[in-house]
Amino acid sequence: MNVRASPVESQELLNSLPDGVVVTDAEGSITFVSDQALEIFGFPREELLGHSVEILVPDAFRETHRKYRETYLWNAKARPTDAMELQARRKDGSLFPVEMSLAAYRTPDGLRIITAIRDISRRKQMEEALHRSEERYRRLIEEVKDYAIFMLDPEGRVMTWNEGARQMRGHRVEEILGRHVSVFFTPEDIKVGRPEEELREAAEKGRFETEGWRVRKDGSRFWSHVVLTALRDQNHQLLGFTKIARDITERKRASEAVLLEISNRLISHLNLEDLLNAIAASLRQIKEYDYAGLALYDPAIQKLRVYALPLASHKNLIHEELLLSMENSPAGWAIKARRPLVLNRVHEDGRPFEIPANLIKQGVLSACRIPLIHRDRVLGTLNLASLQEGAFSDEEVSLLGQIANQIALALRNAISFRQLSELKEKLADEKQYLEAEIRSRSNFGEIVGQSAALKQVLEQVETVAPTDSTVLILGETGTGKELIARAIHGLSRRREEAFITVNCSALPAGLLESELFGHEKGAFTGSTSRKIGRLELAHRGTLFLDEVGDIPLDLQPKLLRALQERQFERLGSSQTINVDVRLLAATNRDLEMMVDGGRFRSDLYYRLNVFPIMLPPLRERAGDISLLARYFLEKYSRRMGKKIDSISSEVLHGLSRYSWPGNIRELEHYIERAVILTTGPLLQVPPLESKFKKKSKPASANTLADAEREHILRILRETNGIVGGPRGAAARLGLKRTTLASKMQRLGISRNSV
Structure with a gap:
């Protein structure tokens, strides 16, 4: 069956082609123009149909x-079979290159010529640009004399060679082409596989940059800076490498001389201020900068502390010491990246940090961090800036x-020298502080209170302290007996000597004797070395026997002899040791009753009870409770890093009404909690511990829990039972709503209680 397309179908087919189509008859008149051809030439269809095709040809x-068209029509053998590149003309008269393919065919109306036309303007432009680029590159490679520029194949063999390479290496083109790149390396580098390693690095990373010794044809060595770049096709297949090298031997020698001079200058300064001046002088040997400084990391505040370096010919843009964040500063970025940060245009956007506003204000255009x-530890950054763009070259950096x-x-x-100096000063200061701390006991630095009972005790302390008399401090547990003992020592003539404490209730009898008098090596099982006793350590100072009522009865005669005769022997030794000791003792027991019961020697009691001081219990110092509470609040708030400003009057009132069976120690621990x-x-x-409630007064508000309950109820009544909200009871009490609900x-307490 013979199938033929209709004229309409043929036109639609030609209009769908990407190239323009023009059909002419034997006389050259245009019989058909596709839509794409109209777009290429810029004519409307009616201006082309029936007109000579020469309207599309330049004048x-x-x-x-x-003439060519006539030859084409009547000489079939002369008709070209390939596409032709010609110039065409648009309606506006502009000329442009086209690629044309022609074909002749017969119709009932006669011979027809169909021409497919493609606009190749863009392709021609790209070809011309590529040609110009290749020409420029060829001339660049040929004319550059200071750089060796050549190409290697994937195995590292030399493929091209420029004049700069010949002058630097000494090899002529015909001598070097096809030879492996290892010919330029030292024997030492070849032995460890350096040439292959550099090729491998460049192939993996795309680019490899290094410096090192290289060898000329005559065997002489030079220091070379090398950049090796991998070349790949569109399928990522390795085509070879481009290698650019430069002889920087003289620069290296000059920089080594400068570095040696700078090193000798810097290493001699241990004072930070002198070192900063030396650093500034060293930088001036390289270049004059508009700003120079150091940003040193301070771990105490986790920030960078910036020090400006003094400049000679320019005014430094920053004079005062600054603090910078590690998170959003250029210096912080350089520290985290552990590599230089070069900003040759500081105003560019999109960086993960901010340029300091004061540098921008001063007109800084480029910067370097x-x-x-040192030993893999980053101390900070060297900061430099310039009022010129692009001020920092790769060589300079x-x-x-x-x-x-x-x-x-x-x-x-x-820094190490400063730390040692500061440590030395700190130790000296601590010594002075500890001495002052001991002396401060004399003016009762830690004894808080204004009650008449306490003032009477302090008057007794001031009276007896200047003497060497034995003092027996009596009082309940937690009333501050050791503080009074220290105050006596601080006011005595022995205040510059040792204050030695022995807690007699904390040690068993055998150990207490050794603790007081000491022992010789081998005195008893386990005594592997000599031990100096507390009595001997207190020579010319003060010995404080705390809980003296707990001294075992069989040890009391030896202690009495040592106190009366001021001499004793260590355990396991017959050698008598003389001591000059002032004795202070303390107890919460009734020693007279113990003497009557035969549990304490009367002669020791009378030796101790030369000047008794009775400390009042806290319940007899009700007026001092609020002072003590505030003192302990400030002490523990500071220690725990909290900001607690006040105690409510209701709480203070409750504290004052409680009996405090544990005295000051109980109050201190309660405030700490x-x-x-x-x-x-x-x-x-x-709330206070329930085990002490039986010692409290029988009144309904005797405990702090009762006082707290009454206070909360009163606030709830004032807020009409509202707990939450800005005007609720929780806000009035300074508590969270959930905390108040829990209390x-x-x-x-329920809403019905209000």
Whole structure:
């Protein structure tokens, strides 16, 4: 069956083609133009149909084109079979290159010529640009004399060779082409596989940059800076390498001389201020900068402390010491990256840090931050800036990096020296502080209170302290007997000597004797070395026997002899040791009753009871409780790093009404516990232990829990039972709503109670 397309179908087919189509008859008149052809030439269809095809040909070529068309029609053998590149003309008269393919065919109306036309303007432009680029590159490679520029195949064999390579290496083109790149390496590098390693690094990373010794044809060596770049096709297959090298021997020698001079200058300074001046002088040997400084990391505040370096010919843009964040500063970025940060245009956006506003204000256009690294520890950065764009070249940054290593070493030495000096000063200060701490006992630094009972005790202390008389301090547990003992020592003529404490209730009899009098090696099982006793340590100072009522009865005669005769023997020794000791003793027991019961020697009691001081219990110092509470609040708030400003009057009232069977020690521990539990600025107190309630007064508000309950109820009544909200009871009390609800549940408070 013979299938033929209709004229309409044929036109639609030609309009769908990507190239333009023009059909002419034997006389050259246009019989058909596709939509794509109209778009290429810019004509409307009615201006082309029926007109000569020469309307699409430049004026200069129309006659030639007409003759060629006639030849094409009547000489079939002369008709070209390949596409042709010609110039065409648009409606606006502009000329452009086209690629044309022609074909002739017969119709009932006669011979027809169909021409497929493609606009190749863009392709021609790209070809011309590529040609110009290749020409420029060829001339660049040929004319560059200071750089060796050549190509290697994937195995590392030389494929091209420029004049700069010949001058630097000494090899002529015909001598070097096809030889392996290892010919340029030293025997030492070849032995360890350095040539293959560099090729492998470049192939893996795309680019490899290094410096090192290389060898010329005559065997002489030179220091070369090398950049090796891998070349790959569109399928990522390795085509070879481009290698660019430069002889920097003279620069290296000059920089080594500068570095040696700088190193000798810096290493001699241990004072930080002198070192900063030396660093500034060293930098001036390289270049004059508009700003130079060091940003040193301070671990105490986790920030960078910036020090400006003094400049000679320019005014430094920063004079005062600054603090920078590690998170959003250029110096912080360089420290974390552990590599130089070069900003040759500081105003560019999109960086993960902020340029300091004061540098921007001063007109800084380029900056550089180089990490100071010593033994893998980053100390900070060397900071440089310029009022010119692009002020930091790669060579300069490389040299500055080497200088930064010398600066880091000198800084580490200076910091270590400063730390040693500060430690020495600190030890001296601590010695003075401890001496002052001991002396401060004389004016009762830790004895808090204004009650008449306490003032009477302090008057007794001031009276007896200047003497060498034995003092027996009596009082309940937790009343501050050791503080009074220390105050006596601090006011005595022995205050510059030792204050030795022995807790007689904390040791068994055997150990207590050894603790007091000491022992010789082998005196008893386990005594592997000599031990100096507390009595001997207290020579010319003060010995404080705490809980003296707990001394075993069989040890009391030996202690009495030592106190009366001021001499004793260590356990296991017959040698008598003389001592000059002032004795202070303390107990919470009734020694007279113990003497009557035969549990304490009367002669020792009378030896101790020369000047008795009775300390009042806290319940007899009710007026001092609020002072003590505030003192302990400030002490533990500071120790725990909390900001607790006040204690409510209701709490103070409750504290004053409690009997405090544990005295000051119980109050101190209670306030410490309250500070731990408090989350806001107002102290939140826990309930007192129930085991002490039987010692409290029978009144309904005797305990702090009762006082707290009454206080919460009063606030709830004032807020009409509202707990939450800005005007609720929780806000009034300085508590969270959930915390107040928990307290109400614990204290048995409900809304019906209000």
